[in-house]
Amino acid sequence: MNEAEQYLFSLPRFSEKGEEALKYGLERFRRVLSELGDPHRAAPIIHLAGTNGKGSTASYIASIATCLGARVGLHTSPHLFAVSERMRVDGKPAPSEWLARRIMQCKPVFDAHTVSFFEATVALSFLFFAEEGVDLCVIETGLGGRLDATNVVDSAITVITSIGYDHMGILGNTLEAIAREKSGIIKTGVPIISAVADERARLVVQQTALEKNAPFHDVYKEVMWQDETRDPVTTSGVFRTPVMEYGSMMLGLPGRHQFVNVAAALRVIETFFPKERLDVKSIHTGIRSVCEVAGLRGRLDVIQKEPLIVLDVSHNYDSLSVSLQYVKEAIALRSGHLFVAFGTMRDKDIRQMASLLAEQKAQLFVVPIHTDRALPPGDTIQYMASAGVPAQAVTNAQHALQLFSEIARPEDGLLITGSHLVVSQLPVHLLK
Numbered sequence: 001m002n003e004a005e006q007y008l009f010s011l012p013r014f015s016e017k018g019e020e021a022l023k024y025g026l027e028r029f030r031r032v033l034s035e036l037g038d039p040h041r042a043a044p045i046i047h048l049a050g051t052n053g054k055g056s057t058a059s060y061i062a063s064i065a066t067c068l069g070a071r072v073g074l075h076t077s078p079h080l081f082a083v084s085e086r087m088r089v090d091g092k093p094a095p096s097e098w099l100a101r102r103i104m105q106c107k108p109v110f111d112a113h114t115v116s117f118f119e120a121t122v123a124l125s126f127l128f129f130a131e132e133g134v135d136l137c138v139i140e141t142g143l144g145g146r147l148d149a150t151n152v153v154d155s156a157i158t159v160i161t162s163i164g165y166d167h168m169g170i171l172g173n174t175l176e177a178i179a180r181e182k183s184g185i186i187k188t189g190v191p192i193i194s195a196v197a198d199e200r201a202r203l204v205v206q207q208t209a210l211e212k213n214a215p216f217h218d219v220y221k222e223v224m225w226q227d228e229t230r231d232p233v234t235t236s237g238v239f240r241t242p243v244m245e246y247g248s249m250m251l252g253l254p255g256r257h258q259f260v261n262v263a264a265a266l267r268v269i270e271t272f273f274p275k276e277r278l279d280v281k282s283i284h285t286g287i288r289s290v291c292e293v294a295g296l297r298g299r300l301d302v303i304q305k306e307p308l309i310v311l312d313v314s315h316n317y318d319s320l321s322v323s324l325q326y327v328k329e330a331i332a333l334r335s336g337h338l339f340v341a342f343g344t345m346r347d348k349d350i351r352q353m354a355s356l357l358a359e360q361k362a363q364l365f366v367v368p369i370h371t372d373r374a375l376p377p378g379d380t381i382q383y384m385a386s387a388g389v390p391a392q393a394v395t396n397a398q399h400a401l402q403l404f405s406e407i408a409r410p411e412d413g414l415l416i417t418g419s420h421l422v423v424s425q426l427p428v429h430l431l432k
Contacts, residue, residue, distance in 0.1 A: 004103035005100065069277075075087055098128070224241075336413055350379075363391075367418070
């Protein structure tokens with residue numbers, strides 16, 4: 001790690017310190033961007049919030065837009081292996097030399113305003129996109145929405161994906177309260193694409209849109225899709241929107257939960273681009289090739305089929321449920337056993353996750369995560385024992401992979417999950 005990255009990682013990080021690392025108040029961050037030349041005003045912005053699905057949806061939007069001929073900047077978080085992954089143009093991360101130089105140039109401004117790690121990476125993303133002359137920025141919030149550093153933007157379209165129980169100590173203890181925080185990204189008169197399934201949360205989003213005179217588009221009402229999946233490892237479906245019949249498409253990310261993410265991405269693209277730009281063949285390519293075009297990794301990455309090995313950055317109950325269901329369905333056809341390499345944070349609902357793992361009859365490898373915010377492996381094993389989940393400690397995710405390879409039958413499956421800090425313990429070449 002060079003001097004510049006050492007400085008960047010010395011800034012307060014949520015993954016390390018939790019709420020202690022959060023910097024509330026957007027005016028201070030606006031001053032930071034002002035002193036850097038307001039790079040967030042250089043191109044139109046699609047802004048996304050949500051509990052789960054926003055990274056996948058953002059990547060589908062960016063991939064489709066790139067395949068339609070636009071030059072696209074994509075900001076997502078967290079990263080897996082290199083901080084430059086948070087800022088990509090047409091799927092390519094910012095060059096390490098550019099990042100090191102820009103960090104040191106921005107250091108006086110960052111220090112003067114005591115920015116967090118997340119704020120610094122958002123500012124650097126905007127600078128990179130402005131310098132690259134992108135036509136469109138796709139920006140994913142970090143946590144929440146209303147007070148998130150990314151909410152300084154004047155968006156062209158806003159998107160809210162799923163609403164679920166996560167970060168309740170910060171966002172609220174009810175889905176309505178969490179939805180209210182996420183809805184804070186909705187801007188006056190700006191179209192909002194909603195992929196919120198829960199009726200209570202959806203009503204909060206819709207009411208916020210009404211108050212701000214923002215055209216409201218409900219993906220569940222406006223898009224029709226039909227599951228055509230035949231292979232347990234790949235996913236395909238037929239899509240129809242108010243604008244276009246897309247026919248059968250292969251999804252670049254597996255799992256039936258991706259249908260709603262694709263549907264949201266299609267409505268965003270249809271809202272942003274004029275109809276004459278909507279080339280169906282290019283849109284199919286963008287959806288099918290999202291990992292290659294947008295540079296997305298760690299979302300149900302199938303790295304081996306027999307025995308099945310899947311990597312996923314699921315980090316809460318809802319996302320873990322989806323990941324487990326996908327792997328369980330894939331191995332059920334051949335009567336395999338489910339193994340899970342898992343590590344998590346103190347602020348997650350470990351009891352619910354343990355119950356979920358028990359329901360799926362999983363055998364656990366407990367992976368340590370080396371951060372103050374992590375739940376120690378010994379505590380995880382205790383929770384699992386209470387739920388009846390057999391669990392053993394391993395030294396890291398790669399150790400879990402090795403143990404699985406030694407005992408697995410061809411029909412078995414391993415899911416490596418719980419946090420991006422679990423998946424990032426694996427060699428980078430294993431991911432797409």
